[in-house]
Amino acid sequence: MTLDLPADSPLLGLPWIITFGPLGDLDEWEPVVCGPYERPHALALAEAVVAEEQLMAVVEPLLPALSADEIRSEIAAAQVAAEDEARQVEGADLYGDFEDVIDEELDAAADEAGHGEPAEPPDAAEVRAGFTRIAALLTAK
Numbered sequence: 001m002t003l004d005l006p007a008d009s010p011l012l013g014l015p016w017i018i019t020f021g022p023l024g025d026l027d028e029w030e031p032v033v034c035g036p037y038e039r040p041h042a043l044a045l046a047e048a049v050v051a052e053e054q055l056m057a058v059v060e061p062l063l064p065a066l067s068a069d070e071i072r073s074e075i076a077a078a079q080v081a082a083e084d085e086a087r088q089v090e091g092a093d094l095y096g097d098f099e100d101v102i103d104e105e106l107d108a109a110a111d112e113a114g115h116g117e118p119a120e121p122p123d124a125a126e127v128r129a130g131f132t133r134i135a136a137l138l139t140a141k
Contacts, residue, residue, distance in 0.1 A: 035062065039059075
């Protein structure tokens with residue numbers, strides 16, 4: 001599971017983390033957070049792990065905030081977005097909008113999946129090279 005972003009999104013250039021957790025309520029264990037990675041590496045690693053295990057993987061950007069005010073701003077934006085989404089869900093026609101959402105999700109999944117073949121996970125050298133690029137990105141901010 002990851003964000004569906006436009007090709008020009010500034011989030012694509014950020015470091016990304018993967019959170020692995022149980023797929024259902026029957027398993028109870030603390031989620032495992034890995035990263036940071038470059039987005040393609042995070043997606044490929046998450047795909048490789050969940051292809052062999054019954055797990056949930058969430059791939060999301062890591063926001064390099066430099067102050068408490070920046071963090072508060074991100075929290076406020078997330079809260080506003082959640083409120084907007086809740087209002088949209090409450091106002092949605094249950095049956096009409098459901099089909100639209102399912103079609104969009106299937107189209108996005110098909111675009112991301114390519115030809116149905118899972119991406120090859122990066123090797124350790126590729127991940128280390130990504131760490132170097134992420135470190136340069138974070139120290140340049």
